[in-house]
Amino acid sequence: MEQLNYSVLCLPEDIRARGVEDIPGYYYRDDGMQIWGVVECFVSEMIGIYYLSDESVRDDSELQAWVWEIFSEGFLGRESSGVPSSLGTREALIQYVTMVIFTCSVKHSAVGxxxxxxxxxxxxxxxxxxxxxxxxxxxxxxxxxxxxxxxxxxxxxxxxxxxxxxxEPGDRRPLGTYPDEHFTEAAPCWSIAAFQSRLAQISRDIQERNQGLELPYTYLDPPIIENSVSI
Known part of the structure; x- marks a missing residue:
């Protein structure tokens, strides 16, 4: 916990910090960065619908309380962790939510x-x-x-x-699958459909690449990544 920091949880920063941008055959990086990008795009679209300005982020008391609780309880209030205790801009919120989704779904799949x-x-x-x-x-x-x-x-x-x-669990919910339908307006539904389409393309690319590998890397193929931690 003393060594865990915010940048480790954000894949692009983690890759740079570890100096592994150019290592060949590093499929966790290759597949993970693709998925990080489409998650970030999806999150950006959704936040753009519901938060029209940086001020609307700062004024959301429930959002700020959620971020504070993660900082104070999850990271024991350690400022050295770099984990934000509040969010002041839409850009910061996009990175934060992308990190949460990626950690609980993609990274969990890669590790588990x-x-x-x-x-x-x-x-x-x-x-x-x-x-x-x-x-x-x-x-x-x-x-x-x-x-x-x-x-x-x-x-x-x-x-x-x-x-x-x-x-394989009988109730698997792959990344991007939302059967509960909390969002029913046209704009978020379009973003969800676009997100699913981008993930499907990544899956096709991974499967095509794996055909030429002696040891296929399958752990970040989107259909086997669950929406959240499943164990």
């Missing part, structure tokens, strides 16, 4: 969806460690490595848990 795939090879994600990590070179022998790995029963418990969590 592949857990079973990678964790079934136990050394990738051991359930426990029987010895502390090496503190100097020369300690990482094969014998020490094997002695560090968890017992079989602990590994099986984790794999079974991840297998259950990896099963």
């Amino acid at each position: 969806t592949g857990q079973f795939d990678f964790s079934t090879w136990m050394p990738n994600m051991p359930a426990t460690m029987q010895l502390p990590p090496p503190t100097s070179k020369g300690q990482a022998s094969l014998e020490r490595f094997l002695a560090t790995l968890p017992p079989v029963n602990a590994t099986c418990d984790i794999i079974i848990t991840l297998w259950v969590l990896s099963k």
